Amino acid sequence: xxxxxxxPSVSVSPGQTARITCSGDALPKQYAYWYxxxxxxxxVLVIYKDSERPSGIPERFSGSSSGTTVTxxxxxxxxxxxxxxxxxxxxxxxxxxxxxxxxxxxx
Amino acid sequence: xxxxxxxxxGLVKPSETLSLTCTVSxxxxxxxxxxxxxxxxxxxxxxxxxGTIYYSGSTYYNPSLKSRVTISVDTxxxxxxxxxxxxxxxxxxxxxxxxxxxxxxxxxxVLVGEAFDIWGQGTMVTVSS
Numbered sequence: 001x002x003x004x005x006x007x008p009s010v011s012v013s014p015g016q017t018a019r020i021t022c023s024g025d026a027l028p029k030q031y032a033y034w035y036x037x038x039x040x041x042x043x044v045l046v047i048y049k050d051s052e053r054p055s056g057i058p059e060r061f062s063g064s065s066s067g068t069t070v071t072x073x074x075x076x077x078x079x080x081x082x083x084x085x086x087x088x089x090x091x092x093x094x095x096x097x098x099x100x101x102x103x104x105x106x107x
Numbered sequence: 108x109x110x111x112x113x114x115x116x117g118l119v120k121p122s123e124t125l126s127l128t129c130t131v132s133x134x135x136x137x138x139x140x141x142x143x144x145x146x147x148x149x150x151x152x153x154x155x156x157x158g159t160i161y162y163s164g165s166t167y168y169n170p171s172l173k174s175r176v177t178i179s180v181d182t183x184x185x186x187x188x189x190x191x192x193x194x195x196x197x198x199x200x201x202x203x204x205x206x207x208x209x210x211x212x213x214x215x216x217v218l219v220g221e222a223f224d225i226w227g228q229g230t231m232v233t234v235s236s
Contacts, residue, residue: 033223043154043203045222054219088223090221
């Protein structure tokens with residue numbers, strides 16, 4: 001089955017840049033999406049189509065893609081950005097998959 | 108503003124069928140631009156896509172759950188439902204319903220592509236005797 005691989009955790013100090021990667025064989029052909037999930041809350045879409053930002057999402061959130069890896073970048077990290085982040089994509093058969101999630105800790 | 112709300116029993120016995128419904132308000136489930144999906148999250152774990160349905164009734168399931176899952180839609184009630192058969196403790200999870208944009212090949216009908224852009228608050232289902 002198709003899988004997306006994310007690091008379990010990333011730690012960064014306030015004001016620094018956090019980068020969270022997501023790797024998958026189909027990513028060169030399929031868009032990736034990123035979700036932020038805070039404790040006790042439903043996930044929130046923060047990046048769509050690899051690098052687009054929904055309205056209402058701060059500009060410090062950005063996405064990029066290179067080959068089989070997509071990256072969520074949070075510039076100038078704030079304490080409120082501490083959360084779990086999930087990438088999501090699809091395979092060629094129309095099956096959707098989420099990465100295992102990355103816990104972002106703001107030191 | 109479209110909202111989604113899951114509801115159903117919070118406790119299901121092993122080997123029985125888990126049944127949940129998602130009510131969509133503030134928008135039509137019959138929109139040709141969206142699919143409607145179920146996603147679950149076991150306690151302390153990550154997200155797992157269960158399946159999605161189009162208003163026409165076309166369904167797409169996670170291969171790992173396909174043999175036990177049925178998703179259906181009732182456009183007259185603006186609802187869609189999940190049935191998961193023969194449940195075990197491993198099916199204990201927070202179950203979310205969500206709206207997903209629809210793309211056909213390279214053509215996407217909404218700006219966000221195939222993202223799950225609106226989610227319900229989730230409903231916890233425990234499998235236990």
